[in-house]
Each structure stands twice: as C-alpha cells, then as structure tokens.
Amino acid sequence: MKRTAQIPLLILTGLGLLHTALFTDLYLRYVKEGLRPLLIISGALLLLLGLAHAAFDHDTGEQEDHGHGHDHSTAPRIAWLLFLPALSLLLYAPPALGAYTAAHAGRETVKQQKGFAALPATSPLPMTLTDFTTRVQQDKQRAIKGRTVEMTGFVTPGHGGWDLTRIIFTCCAADAQTVKIRMYGTPAPPANTWLAVTGTWHTQGALGTKSAAAALDVHGTRPIAQPVNAFTDDLPLTPSR
Numbered sequence: 694m695k696r697t698a699q700i701p702l703l704i705l706t707g708l709g710l711l712h713t714a715l716f717t718d719l720y721l722r723y724v725k726e727g728l729r730p731l732l733i734i735s736g737a738l739l740l741l742l743g744l745a746h747a748a749f750d751h752d753t754g755e756q757e758d759h760g761h762g763h764d765h766s767t768a769p770r771i772a773w774l775l776f777l778p779a780l781s782l783l784l785y786a787p788p789a790l791g792a793y794t795a796a797h798a799g800r801e802t803v804k805q806q807k808g809f810a811a812l813p814a815t816s817p818l819p820m821t822l823t824d825f826t827t828r829v830q831q832d833k834q835r836a837i838k839g840r841t842v843e844m845t846g847f848v849t850p851g852h853g854g855w856d857l858t859r860i861i862f863t864c865c866a867a868d869a870q871t872v873k874i875r876m877y878g879t880p881a882p883p884a885n886t887w888l889a890v891t892g893t894w895h896t897q898g899a900l901g902t903k904s905a906a907a908a909l910d911v912h913g914t915r916p917i918a919q920p921v922n923a924f925t926d927d928l929p930l931t932p933s934r
Contacts, residue, residue: 703743709782710736718921722789724865726922789923792849792884795858795871803827812836817843817891821926822859822872826907835900841893842909844874845917845929848886855881857890857909862924872926875908887919889929 713720714732724732803823809832812818820828820842828837846857849871856873863870877895882888892911898904920927 700743700746703739703746705780706782707736707738707740707743709780710739713782721922721924722866725862725924728865789919790860790866790869791847792858794869795847795849795856795860795873796851803830806831809834809836812840817841819843819929821928822846822857822874822907823926825874825909826872829894829900829905829907830903831901833901837894838900839893841891841912843889843891843929844909845887845889845920845927846874847919848882848884848888849873850881850884857888859926860924861926866924869924873907875906877908877910879911879914882914887917888914889917890914 710732714729714736720729720732803826806827809828818840822844825837825842825844844857846859849856849858855876857876858871858873860869860871862868875895876890876892878892890909890911891913892909894900895906895908895910897906897908
C-alpha cells in the first residue's frame with residue numbers, strides 16, 4: 694500500500710468512527726456508552742491526521758516534480774484489507790452479539806452481598822438477571838420465595854432447554870460476560886428473541902445458598918424490542934399486563 698493510499702484509509706476510518714458515534718447508536722454494539730467521547734476524539738484525530746498528511750504530500754509532491762524525486766515507500770499488500778473494516782463503519786454494521794456468543798462466553802461472577810433491602814410489594818416484581826441470581830443464592834431471608842418476578846433478556850437455546858440471557862460489557866465486546874437464568878415450563882422460543890418473562894423461582898437446591906438454581910418457572914412471556922443499549926443488565930422498562 695503506497696503512502697497515497699494510506700491517507701484515504703486514515704480519513705475513511707476517522708469518518709466512520711465519527712459517523713458511528715455521533716449520528717447512530719451502533720457503537721453500543723461494541724463498547725460501553727461511557728466510551729463514546731473517546732470514539733469521537735479518536736475519529737476526529739484520525740480525520741485531522743489524514744487531512745494533514747494529504748496537505749503535506751501535496752506540498753512535497755510539487756517539490757519532487759521540480760526535483761524529479763520519487764516516493765518508493767510501500768506497505769504489504771495485505772494492508773489493503775484494512776479498508777474493509779473502515780468501510781463497514783460507514784456502509785455496513787456487523788450484527789450485535791447474541792445467542793451464539795452467549796453460548797460460548799464466560800458467565801459473570803456473582804459478587805458476594807452482605808445484606809439485602811426489603812423487596813417492594815409490586816407484583817410482578819421487576820428484577821435484573823443479576824439481582825435475581827444474587828437473591829436466590831445469597832439472601833438468607835429467602836424473600837424471593839413465592840414472589841412473581843419479571844425479567845427481560847434474549848433467548849439462548851441449549852442443553853435441551855433455554856436460558857433468558859444478558860450479555861454485559863465491562864468495557865467492550867472483547868470482555869463480554871453473560872448472566873443467564875434457566876427457564877422451565879415453556880418451549881424454547883427462537884434464538885435471540887427478546888422477551889419479558891414473568892414467573893417464580895424454580896425449586897432446585899436450597900434457597901439462599903449457592904446450591905439454589907438460578908432458574909424460573911415461567912408463567913408468561915411477551916416479545917419486546919431489543920433495547921438500544923442492550924449490553925447491560927437493566928430492569929424491565931414496563932410492567933407486564
């Protein structure tokens with residue numbers, strides 16, 4: 694790749710980052726929301742660097758024409774492949790992580806929690822998948838027993854059943870971890886379907902201990918739209934009806 698081709702690559706990558714971070718929500722497929730300012734700064738710097746190199750080469754080119762100079766600097770031909778991800782930022786966004794990734798990614802470690810606040814009387818009780826798992830396996834008061842809860846996530850089939858799943862970014866897609874709740878009492882919907890699920894804890898193991906299964910007896914499901922910021926473990930936005 695000649696230097697004259699490296700310049701449009703810088704400009705194209707800069708424009709792609711700016712387009713993705715400023716005018717769309719697609720960047721949330723790859724990094725956490727808090728990294729948006731860094732993407733914007735990176736895109737602006739790459740764009741400015743490309744334009745500066747273009748201006749410099751224009752001036753040097755005129756001098757070389759007068760002095761009959763030539764630029765023989767090249768890079769490996771494989772460097773041309775760098776144009777593909779740069780173009781994808783502008784023309785085609787790779788799909789978000791989903792059930793395939795969840796089936797192969799590591800599970801999020803449930804942190805130890807010393808105390809638990811009283812649960813509100815709301816029914817169904819909105820909960821995150823992480824909070825449900827923590828309550829089931831650590832709450833010695835067993836406040837979750839008999840409570841109807843509601844959680845949202847996407848479907849990950851496997852091992853003869855299915856899980857309600859969330860993929861969580863610590864920083865970006867490279868460090869993604871999953872939290873899963875096993876679903877009982879209903880056939881597996883299609884993979885990657887986003888659902889709001891209501892149900893009660895599936896009795897397996899001793900509630901309030903590590904032996905308790907992070908599992909739900911499903912009472913009802915309803916399809917929901919994939920959240921814009923899907924790679925978090927958020928509460929359901931609306932209660933079931």
